[in-house]
Amino acid sequence: MNLTKKIATLGALAVVGAFTVSNAANVGVINEEAIYTGYNGLGAIQMQIDKLRAEYSPKLESEFKKLNNFKTDAEKQAYFDKNIRGIQEKYNQEEANILAPLDKKIGEAVQAIIKEKDIDVLAVNPSSVGVVKDGNQVINLIPDVVARINK
Numbered sequence: 001m002n003l004t005k006k007i008a009t010l011g012a013l014a015v016v017g018a019f020t021v022s023n024a025a026n027v028g029v030i031n032e033e034a035i036y037t038g039y040n041g042l043g044a045i046q047m048q049i050d051k052l053r054a055e056y057s058p059k060l061e062s063e064f065k066k067l068n069n070f071k072t073d074a075e076k077q078a079y080f081d082k083n084i085r086g087i088q089e090k091y092n093q094e095e096a097n098i099l100a101p102l103d104k105k106i107g108e109a110v111q112a113i114i115k116e117k118d119i120d121v122l123a124v125n126p127s128s129v130g131v132v133k134d135g136n137q138v139i140n141l142i143p144d145v146v147a148r149i150n151k
Helices: 003-020 032-038 042-067 073-116 142-149
Strands: 026-030 121-124 137-140
Touching: 026 032, 026 073, 026 142, 032 073, 032 142, 042 073, 073 142
Parallel strands: 026 121, 026 137
Antiparallel strands: none
């Protein structure tokens, strides 16, 4: 499971947990985009992804243009499944491979910081944090995670 799915799952659990755990002392908050953009090595990763896109975009554009030659949705779907889906899946896998080391690093940093700061609930990419019981804390973990992944 990639980091985005793990964090999304943790985020969903955090939202449920925030309303069901009455004695949660610490609510940690992270934002994936802020963590990615705070990573010092993001430029090198982006260059790899841009190179990958430059390789795959012409192939995909060519195949999508060929879809116009088919009249029925069934024909288009069959062509897509046979010729395009595999290209997209290969691209997605190669992009995931490029991001995997950073995703692992972020996941390990988040887990360590949750343990160090005794975080009971993790909210991921929240647009806001709702009502928090008096005496509980909302802790922005982004600076800690960014610092840890940049070590």
